[in-house]
Every structure is written in structure tokens, then in C-alpha cells.
Amino acid sequence: MLKEIRWHGRGGQGGFTAARLLGMAGSLYDDYYVQAFPSFGPERRGAPVLGFTRIDTQPIHDRSKVYSCDYVVVLDESLLDVVDVREGIKKGGVLLINSERRPEAFGASPDYEVFTLWATGIALEILGQPVTNTAMFGALVAVSGAVSLEAALTAVELTLPQELWEKNKKAVETAYHQLRR
Amino acid sequence: MTTLSKDLAASRQFISANDAVSYGVRLCRPEVIAAYPITPQTTVVEKLSEFVANQEMDCQYVNVESEHSAMAACLGAALMGCRTFTASSSQGLLYMCEMLHYVSGSRLPIVMMNANRTVAAPWNIYGDHRDSIAMRDAGWLQLYVESAQEALDTVIQAYKVAENHQVMTPVMVCLDGFVLTHTYEVVKVPSQAEVDRFLPPYAPTENRLDLAAPKSCCISVSPEWQTEYRYKQHAAMQAAKKIIGDVDAAFGAQFGRRYGGLLEEYRCEDAEYVLLMMGTIAGTARLVVDKLREGGVKAGLVKIRSFRPFPREEIVRLAQGVKGIGIVDRDISFGYEGALGTEVKGAVQGAAPAINFIAGLSGRDVTKDNIEAMYRKVIDLARGQAEEEIQFVGLRWEQW
Numbered sequence: 001m002l003k004e005i006r007w008h009g010r011g012g013q014g015g016f017t018a019a020r021l022l023g024m025a026g027s028l029y030d031d032y033y034v035q036a037f038p039s040f041g042p043e044r045r046g047a048p049v050l051g052f053t054r055i056d057t058q059p060i061h062d063r064s065k066v067y068s069c070d071y072v073v074v075l076d077e078s079l080l081d082v083v084d085v086r087e088g089i090k091k092g093g094v095l096l097i098n099s100e101r102r103p104e105a106f107g108a109s110p111d112y113e114v115f116t117l118w119a120t121g122i123a124l125e126i127l128g129q130p131v132t133n134t135a136m137f138g139a140l141v142a143v144s145g146a147v148s149l150e151a152a153l154t155a156v157e158l159t160l161p162q163e164l165w166e167k168n169k170k171a172v173e174t175a176y177h178q179l180r181r
Numbered sequence: 182m183t184t185l186s187k188d189l190a191a192s193r194q195f196i197s198a199n200d201a202v203s204y205g206v207r208l209c210r211p212e213v214i215a216a217y218p219i220t221p222q223t224t225v226v227e228k229l230s231e232f233v234a235n236q237e238m239d240c241q242y243v244n245v246e247s248e249h250s251a252m253a254a255c256l257g258a259a260l261m262g263c264r265t266f267t268a269s270s271s272q273g274l275l276y277m278c279e280m281l282h283y284v285s286g287s288r289l290p291i292v293m294m295n296a297n298r299t300v301a302a303p304w305n306i307y308g309d310h311r312d313s314i315a316m317r318d319a320g321w322l323q324l325y326v327e328s329a330q331e332a333l334d335t336v337i338q339a340y341k342v343a344e345n346h347q348v349m350t351p352v353m354v355c356l357d358g359f360v361l362t363h364t365y366e367v368v369k370v371p372s373q374a375e376v377d378r379f380l381p382p383y384a385p386t387e388n389r390l391d392l393a394a395p396k397s398c399c400i401s402v403s404p405e406w407q408t409e410y411r412y413k414q415h416a417a418m419q420a421a422k423k424i425i426g427d428v429d430a431a432f433g434a435q436f437g438r439r440y441g442g443l444l445e446e447y448r449c450e451d452a453e454y455v456l457l458m459m460g461t462i463a464g465t466a467r468l469v470v471d472k473l474r475e476g477g478v479k480a481g482l483v484k485i486r487s488f489r490p491f492p493r494e495e496i497v498r499l500a501q502g503v504k505g506i507g508i509v510d511r512d513i514s515f516g517y518e519g520a521l522g523t524e525v526k527g528a529v530q531g532a533a534p535a536i537n538f539i540a541g542l543s544g545r546d547v548t549k550d551n552i553e554a555m556y557r558k559v560i561d562l563a564r565g566q567a568e569e570e571i572q573f574v575g576l577r578w579e580q581w
Contacts, residue, residue: 020195020365023195023365023366024195027193027194027195027367033366033367034195034365034366034367035364035365035366036195036364036365036366037359037360037363037364037365038363060366061464061465061467061468062464062465062468062549063327063357063360063361063364063461063462063464063465063547064465064546064547064548064549065546065548067548158195
């Protein structure tokens with residue numbers, strides 16, 4: 001059941017934290033194996049960066065990069081102009097974009113589904129700043145069903161400092177309920 | 182949909198391999214840690230400094246001014262009979278070089294972690310084995326690991342091996358930079374009581390400083406005696422071969438995880454085509470072996486954990502009946518071949534035709550396709566097709 005997820009963000013937006021949140025949520029299951037890693041190297045604020053999560057019911061031995069994805073999550077819509085976020089999406093996969101626009105605006109593909117969520121809006125309302133990683137994490141959890149909402153909320157507590165728990169759990173939940181299928 | 186674990190015990194953690202090393206070191210109760218916290222360094226020593234500051238470890242943490250000094254401080258502490266630890270990487274390891282020889286020649290069982298990263302120039306922070314391979318002859322045991330769990334477990338094993346009185350030689354635990362050090366995965370962290378049972382406090386030999394009975398250590402030795410010192414260093418390293426296996430087996434009996442001692446064979450029982458490698462490439466290669474086996478190809482792989490001491494006898498045995506060998510090196514000894522290639526070819530002495538693949542330099546990803554291509558080339562060679570003896574995998578101007 002290997003699921004491979006690629007997170008697109010800009011340096012400083014917490015894209016790798018989102019990858020880790022999903023990994024942490026997966027690690028809460030006795031029979032899941034998980035792996036999360038960033039696009040390695042020096043990080044520059046604002047530069048396009050990647051995060052990756054693998055979840056499987058078998059031990060994960062693969063140490064190569066993720067080249068084909070079940071889910072691609074885009075934290076910052078402006079990345080679509082500079083990065084080919086569609087690269088490597090598997091047939092039947094999902095592209096999830098933080099955008100005010102409807103999925104149709106991003107073109108249809110017979111190979112994968114497109115979902116959108118205005119995560120910046122959720123983040124501004126709940127967190128008071130445009131940090132969209134936890135909302136997009138909630139959205140991915142809803143769309144993928146890879147882990148439960150309960151696991152996702154526990155992962156927030158196990159990953160973020162305590163003062164950030166309440167608001168970020170609310171961001172996860174709000175996004176989750178908007179995109180729950 | 183599976184069910185959430187009922188037991189969110191602290192024993193099962195989602196952490197980076199860097200953190201896994203830190204937890205492993207904490208469980209070994211070192212009394213002195215000396216480190217130089219600047220790039221190239223890892224969060225291993227940062228995490229350990231937090232443990233010490235939070236009084237989760239009873240340890241003296243010495244913040245020094247260079248990697249050279251870090252190893253010098255460890256040497257001093259070890260001479261006083263303390264269990265010690267440090268970590269470094271890349272240029273930092275090179276800067277430590279002089280002290281690495283002092284420590285091994287003084288027969289002090291220091292354990293260090295190296296995050297394998299390339300060395301300049303061209304400057305690049307990414308992973309390969311060129312830093313630790315350059316330290317091959319520094320007299321340290323070198324153990325290369327594949328996963329965060331193996332990293333934690335190998336740190337514990339490393340102290341047990343190093344401090345064995347037949348060995349009394351320092352150990353470098355090598356982790357592929359970034360690909361392993363910065364990847365988060367689920368790691369079982371043993372309890373302190375379990376590790377205490379496995380690893381008792383360090384019991385030094387008489388080779389230590391004692392204020393009540395002053396003597397000189399780190400001695401100079403005349404030509405009349407130096408050869409005997411070197412012979413004994415070599416003999417200790419040879420003795421370590423068995424002890425590495427014994428310690429791994431004992432660890433397995435107590436903790437339920439073992440790694441094959443000097444090397445691990447994967448699907449080698451009837452293998453005709455075998456790749457040998459160190460570190461994380463072995464993980465990816467397992468998947469390729471499975472795929473080739475499904476297609477009827479008798480592929481196998483050997484993960485070499487211990488580069489020093491080198492498991493020559495095991496490799497000679499493995500080469501019997503094999504039709505072709507590929508050796509994957511994450512380094513290159515310019516003007517000859519990859520370091521592992523030299524060792525393996527020297528051991529098997531032409532028992533099977535071999536190709537030395539140079540792959541994954543300076544963070545270049547080693548893909549499943551790359552590894553499958555290596556197997557195909559080994560098969561072609563075994564079938565009589567001409568193949569270059571040394572091949573740089575994925576070279577831009579070649580078809581791979």
C-alpha cells in the first residue's frame with residue numbers, strides 16, 4: 001500500500017514540517033512504516049523547497065528520492081509558475097493546491113484529480129499569519145484518508161511546541177472538514 | 182484502515198537518524214562529550230547538549246574551538262578512564278585527522294559518529310563516503326549503517342566492541358549524510374535498564390592516567406619497538422572481527438535486532454550476480470534484488486558494515502559460485518578505483534569477473550534504475566560481454 005507524497009513549499013513556509021506531521025501521524029499506527037525527508041541542502045527563505053513522506057505497511061528500504069507520487073501538495077500557488085508540480089503524479093493520483101480558485105482553473109487531467117483549498121484564508125483567520133502547512137496537512141489527511149483526523153491532531157501535539165497546538169489543531173480540523181470526501 | 186496504536190510508548194519514536202544517534206549515545210552514558218558546533222556538524226551534538234543542559238544526562242559537555250580540539254579533549258578524558266563521544270563530518274573529520282591517529286595509537290576506545298559528506302573542492306555539503314574513506318588508515322574501526330534504527334543500535338554495539346580488552350580501539354559509526362542523517366523514521370529506543378544490562382560501565386585497562394600513580398601516556402617509541410606497537414594495533418583490529426559478530430549476536434539476543442556483524446547478505450544463498458556496497462544504497466538495492474528475483478534473475482547483495490576491519494574471509498566465501506560481482510563505491514581513489522572495489526577485488530582474486538561502480542558522489546541520488554542497470558552490466562560481463570572495469574554511474578555524457 002506504499003503511498004508517496006511530495007510537498008511543495010517555499011523556504012520558511014514549513015513544507016518539511018508538513019511532511020513530518022504526516023509521518024508522525026503514520027508512526028502512531030503499530031503496523032505502519034513511515035519515512036519523511038526534505039529536499040536536502042541549505043535552505044533559503046522563499047526559495048522553492050520540497051518535502052517527502054512515504055507510508056507503507058511494509059518496512060521502507062527505499063533511500064532514493066521520490067520520483068512518482070500518489071499525492072502532490074502545493075502550499076504556495078505561486079510555485080506553479082516556477083516548478084512543474086505535476087511531474088511524477090501517478091495515474092489515479094491527486095494534486096492538492098492552496099488556492100482561492102476552483103480545481104477546474106488548474107486544468108483537467110484524465111490521470112489525476114485536482115483539489116483546492118484556500119489554506120491561506122484558514123491560516124490568516126486562525127493563526128493570524130499565512131503559514132499554511134498545518135491546514136494543507138489537514139486537507140491532505142481528508143483527501144487521502146492515509147491517517148485518521150485523531151492521528152493528525154496527535155501528530156500536531158507531538159511535533160509542534162505546546163503554544164502552537166490549539167490554533168494549529170483548529171487549522172487542521174477546519175481544512176479537514178472542508179475537504180472530507 | 183488500521184487502528185491507532187494503543188501504546189504510544191516513548192519506546193517507539195518518529196525521529197531523524199541524527200536524533201537516533203543522540204538517543205543511542207545518551208543510553209551509553211558517556212562521561213565526557215567534546216564537540217565543535219559549526220558546519221560541517223550535525224544536530225547529534227546539539228541534541229546531546231540539550232540532554233546535558235536539561236540534566237537528562239550526567240555528562241561533562243566540552244564546547245571546544247575545533248574538531249582537532251574535540252578529539253584531543255576526548256583523548257584526554259579517555260586517558261582518565263572516561264567513556265567519551267564526539268561527532269563530525271566532512272572537512273571537520275579531515276581536520277581531526279591528526280588526532281584520530283593519536284587516539285587509535287594510544288588504544289583508547291572512543292566512539293564517534295561521522296555524517297558522511299563529501300570533501301571540497303568543488304565545495305558541496307552533500308553525502309558520499311570520501312571523508313571517512315580518507316581516514317581508512319587512521320586505525321579506527323569503521324562501521325557503516327543503513328537506517329536510523331541501525332545507527333542507534335550500532336552506537337551501543339560500538340562501545341561494547343571498542344571497550345573489549347582484546348580490541349581497545351576507537352570506532353567510527355558512519356551514516357550517509359542527509360539521505361540518512363536528515364530522514365525521519367520510526368525508531369525503537371531501548372530502555373536505559375536494558376542498555377545498562379548490555380553495556381556495563383567502561384572498565385579501562387592499566388593504560389590510563391592515575392593521579393595516585395603518575396606515569397606518561399601517549400608515549401614516543403623508538404624504532405626498536407614501534408613495529409611491535411603497530412603489530413598489536415593490527416592484531417587488535419583482527420580480533421575485533423570476531424568480537425563485532427559476537428556483540429551483534431548478543432545484541433540480537435537481547436534486543437531482537439541484529440545486522441549480520443561484519444556484513445549482511447541479502448538473498449545471497451544461491452545468488453549468481455552480487456552487488457556489494459556500504460550504507461543506504463543497500464536499502465534501495467534490496468528492492469531491486471526483489472524485482473530481479475521476481476523476473477528469474479538470481480541476484481543478491483552484500484551490505485558491508487565493517488570496512489575496517491575488513492571481512493575478507495566472508496567475502497572470499499561469498500564469491501564462490503558467483504558468476505559476476507559489482508562493487509558500488511560512494512567514493513573514488515583518483516588514479517586507481519573505488520576503495521571498496523580495491524578491497525573486494527583483492528579478496529576474491531578473480532574468482533568472479535567484477536565491475537567497480539562509482540555512484541552517489543556528492544549527494545547524487547542512486548535510483549532503483551541505476552542499481553538495476555548495474556546488475557544488468559554485471560550479468561552482461563558474466564556472459565562474456567566487454568565491460569569497463571570502473572564505471573561512473575549516470576555520467577551525463579553516457580547512456581545509462
